[in-house]
Amino acid sequence: MSVKIITKSFPQGKGYDLQIMDEKASLQDYLEALNKHILEAELTRTRQKVNKCEGCDGCCSERIPLTSIDVYMLQQGLKPKGETKTLAEIIRRYAYVQAEGRVVDITLARNEDGKCVFLNPDTKKCRIYPFRPLVCQTFICCPVSSRARRLRETVVNQGEDQLVKWCLSNIPWDKLFNEVWEPEISLADWEDTPFRDRFTYGSVLIKDICKPELWQQLYLG
Numbered sequence: 574m575s576v577k578i579i580t581k582s583f584p585q586g587k588g589y590d591l592q593i594m595d596e597k598a599s600l601q602d603y604l605e606a607l608n609k610h611i612l613e614a615e616l617t618r619t620r621q622k623v624n625k626c627e628g629c630d631g632c633c634s635e636r637i638p639l640t641s642i643d644v645y646m647l648q649q650g651l652k653p654k655g656e657t658k659t660l661a662e663i664i665r666r667y668a669y670v671q672a673e674g675r676v677v678d679i680t681l682a683r684n685e686d687g688k689c690v691f692l693n694p695d696t697k698k699c700r701i702y703p704f705r706p707l708v709c710q711t712f713i714c715c716p717v718s719s720r721a722r723r724l725r726e727t728v729v730n731q732g733e734d735q736l737v738k739w740c741l742s743n744i745p746w747d748k749l750f751n752e753v754w755e756p757e758i759s760l761a762d763w764e765d766t767p768f769r770d771r772f773t774y775g776s777v778l779i780k781d782i783c784k785p786e787l788w789q790q791l792y793l794g
C-alpha cells in the first residue's frame with residue numbers, strides 16, 4: 574500500500590487523513606486509495622444523513638475544475654460509447670472555459686439546471702463514474718486533515734494549469750472561451766507542471782507534484 578488513508582475523528586465527525594508510504598507513489602495510487610475509502614469507510618457525510626455517496630448528487634452541481642489527464646481520460650472513456658472526438662472537441666463539448674483578467678478557469682460544463690452534464694437526473698448517478706474527473710474522485714463531504722486537503726488542492730491546480738496551457742497552445746482563442754471578462758491572457762503565465770505529456774494518473778508521481786514542505790508532511794519513509 575503506497576498511499577494510506579486513515580479514518581480519523583474530527584470535531585465535526587469522522588473524516589480522513591492521508592500518508593504516503595512509498596516515494597514512488599503515483600496519483601493513480603492516491604485515486605485508488607481514496608475511491609476504496611469512498612466505498613468502504615464509515616465517514617460522516619456532512620451533506621447527507623446516509624453515510625454513502627451512491628444515489629446522492631449533492632456535489633454534482635459544483636465547480637469541477639478539469640486537469641489535462643481528465644480530458645484525455647474522458648476522450649478515451651467515451652470512445653466505447655460511440656463518441657470519437659479530438660481533445661479540442663471534448664473541451665468544446667464538455668468543458669466551460671472562462672477568463673477574467675489573467676486567470677483562466679476550465680471546468681466541467683453544467684446544464685441549465687446547474688447540474689453536471691454527466692449526471693443522470695433520474696438515478697442521480699454519474700454516467701462516467703469509472704473515468705470521472707480527479708476532483709470528483711477525491712471529494713467526500715467529510716472532515717479532512719489539512720495535509721490531505723493541501724495535497725488535493727495542489728494536484729488539481731497543477732493539472733488544471735497544464736490543461737490551460739495546452740488549450741491556449743492548441744485551440745484558437747476565438748473558439749476556446751465560453752465567457753471572458755476584461756481578459757489579459759498571456760501564454761507565458763502558464764509554466765509546465767509534472768502533468769506535461771502525461772496521459773495517465775499512474776505516470777505522475779505524488780512526490781513530483783508536492784513542494785518539499787508538503788512532501789515532508791505526507792511522506793513516512
Ligand code: SF4
Binds near residue numbers: 618619629
Ligand atoms: S460527497 Fe457528494 S455524493 Fe457523497 S454524500 Fe457528499 S454530497 Fe453526496
Ligand code: SF4
Binds near residue numbers: 633634692705706709
Ligand atoms: S462527472 Fe460524475 S461525479 Fe463528477 S460532477 Fe459530473 S456527474 Fe458528478
